[in-house]
Amino acid sequence: MTGFALGVDQEEWCGQLRALAAERLRPLAEKGEPGRVNRPLLAALGELGLLERVFASGALELCLLRESLAYGCTEAETALALQGLGAYPVLRAGSEEQRERWLPGVRAGRAVAAFALSEPGAGSDAAALALAATADPAVAPAAGGGWRLSGEKCWISNAPEADFYTVFARTGEGPGAKGVSAFLVPADRPGxxxxxxDMLSPHPIGSLTFDGVPVGPRDLLGEPGRGFRVAMDTLNLFRPSVGAFAVGMARAALDATLAYTADRTAFGGTLSDLQAVAHRVAEMATRTEAARLLVYAAAGAYDRGAGDVPRRAAMAKLLATETAQYVVDHAVQLHGAVALRRGHLLEHLYREVRAPRIYEGASEVQRTIIAKELYAGVVTR
Known part of the structure; x- marks a missing residue:
């Protein structure tokens, strides 16, 4: 995919999504409590059919959806994305029983999902996770035994209010990533x-403690020892769309800056008359467009089943999240003190834009992935 342009139908759909986010979803978001799951907002996303689109669409459509919602209501975008992240492993690797039990509620916005990978000592190095799944024949004896989960998870979005968790634990079939299995764990499981x-970003994040939590073969997502692949398949889809989320925030900040600097009078004219301001805005626009093109190139590669998806996904997330940080920061600078007032769009975006450079693989991890993929294709003497 060497270029990207939306068709007429896609442009109209994105415009409808931006208007929907601002007019229908933002009022619900504003009634929510920061740091808590906003169930009325999730229910609205389900009612509007947007959660269904997360599971029925490819990467390109998912990116369009996330970018457009982020432009008008970051809370709605994040609520939608977290449902997808937590439940996508169930869609891809779950049993028919698991999919029938949980996915209708997720699509309707009734059941809250969470993706539980990170731990206090295993964030960027996800393969180093230590949550132990110890074999216990007393758990599910009719199925040949199960496991008990012991340890902690941390920085888990939607925790501790989710209704179920996609949990990655060490079952020990091999070292590193080879000994990790994925489980679907309902929130009411004993232990x-x-x-x-209390985090900077306004969406819910929490820690989880597993005190001998029983899980059986029916709770497995996929095969024992293959859980890390479940995690990576999920992240390869959602990393470009994290970039789309970032692009949506960057575009919102850019448009706000264009409007403000074209109208704000200073030094005998408007701010836009000042070359320093105009050049800064031009740089913001150029970086945003470049990031957007890279995001959709990665999404197109995913939908085509290209072999270089991990590299493209990492590049897209890296450039888009770093660009969004740059654009929002400079938008605040050009607005001045007004942008620092609580409740201002840019004050909100300034808090929202920082976390995506860390979650689903920090920028440093993305650079490592990119370099590894590049060198894998080098033939040495």
């Missing part, structure tokens, strides 16, 4: 508890 974390 599972959690606590909310």
């Amino acid at each position: 599972l508890s959690g606590a909310a974390l």
